[in-house]
Structure formats: C-alpha cells, structure tokens
Amino acid sequence: MILSQIAEKSIGYSSSINAAFKELLTGKSYGAETQGPADPEAKPQLTHEQKAKQDKIMQQFYPNYMVDSGIRPGSHPMYLTIDKDHPSLLHTVQYGQSWMYSIGDAAIVHCFTQNGQYYKVRLGLDKNKDEVHGFYADPGTFIAIETAENNGVGFSQISTELPDGNDGAIYVPRKDKLLQLFPAQRDINEIGVTVIRLFAIGISYSVSISCATFTKSRALVVILS
DSSP states (O other): OHHHHHHHHOOEEEOOHHHHHHHHHHOOOSSOEEEOOOOOOOOOOOOHHHHHHHHHHHTTTOSEEEEOOOSSTTEEEEEEEEBTTBOEEEEBOSSOEEEEEEEESOEEEEEEOTTSOEEEEEESSOGGGTEESEEEEOTTOEEEEEEOOOSSOSOEEEEEEEETTSOOEEEEOOHHHHHHHOGGGHHHHGGGHHHHHHTTTOOOEEEEEOOTTOSSOEEEEEEEO
C-alpha cells in the first residue's frame, strides 16, 4: 500500500511556528513534537519445506523468470520464459498488465475476461501471422501462455511489469466454473487442469519471488477464485 510506504519513510513534526523558532534559536524544548518513520511490518517467514513446496507451485505460472531492477519508477520488469513443456497456466492478478514480446518463438496468450469474453493474442514480430509486439490485459483477466514454436527456437520470452506496493496476489480459477463460462474453450482450459486440481479444495499458498536485484523478497499469494 502507498500509505504504508509513506509511513515507513516519513517524519512528522507538530509545533507552532513561534515554538519551532524558539527551539531552533535556543536549543531548548518548547513543546514541539516529532515522530520518526514507522517500523515496517514484519513479513511472515516461511519454513524451508513451505518455501520448497510453494516454489514448485510458482513454477506452474512462471516456469522460468527473472525480475530486474528496471528504470521505471514504481515497478520492476519481469521476463518470463516458456517452452512446449512449461507453459504459464491459467491465473490472474488484480492489476492490469502490459505484456511485450522479447525473443524466441511467438507466444500465444489466451485471455478470459471478467465479462465472459475469450480472445487470444500472438506476441511476436511477424505481421503476416497477425502477431503484435505487445498488448494490455485488463485487471482480473485470466491468462494462460504457451509458445507457438513457429521459428524453431524452442522457447518464447515475454515481459511484463510488477508494480510496487501491490499485495502480489495471484488468483487461480476453478476448472468447473471456468468451463461453465467458456465451454467452447475446453481444450484451452486443459492447459490449466494440472494446477487447478491442486486448488479444488480451496487451499491457498504463499509463494515468494526473489532475485539478486531486490533488497527484499516480493511475496505472492496463490488463491482459489
């Protein structure tokens, strides 16, 4: 949250102008009050077993990724690499995402919107195949990403931005609810069958993203939707 980030870095000062000048001139106290930055809230610590379990779950959505320090204020770029055997399974986040093609084969992004619409986007450089360099997915749009394997490279790399200050929640759909809304896309939904079965009883997990460029880990929570 932005407010918590401000509290961790701000200094409060309460005084009249007259009292403040007196304190500056004399070095004595005349009732002015100061308040330093609030201590950041302690982050929950995971056991080694929990982290190993949740890292394995995380790979269902981001099989191979790197988070960079970036140059844009307020966000960090994430580079996601997928291949034939390691697609990014169905999930969504609470904020909108701009996805960009980076290198390798084209990537096919399957999108399921909150108003019951389905569409797919080919991220790549070949305009003859209706590929685009980037696109924007509205907040709450469920996406699954697979490689097109059209250039013989064997993998696809795309990128998006991770905004600072978000709670990092990832939401996974129930298979039965998804098929009710999108029966024509049953084959596409099968991309997410394996991981969806893990959440059939409504268990939620904490998953952490960390890399050398971060001063602290970025926590993500996988939640059944």
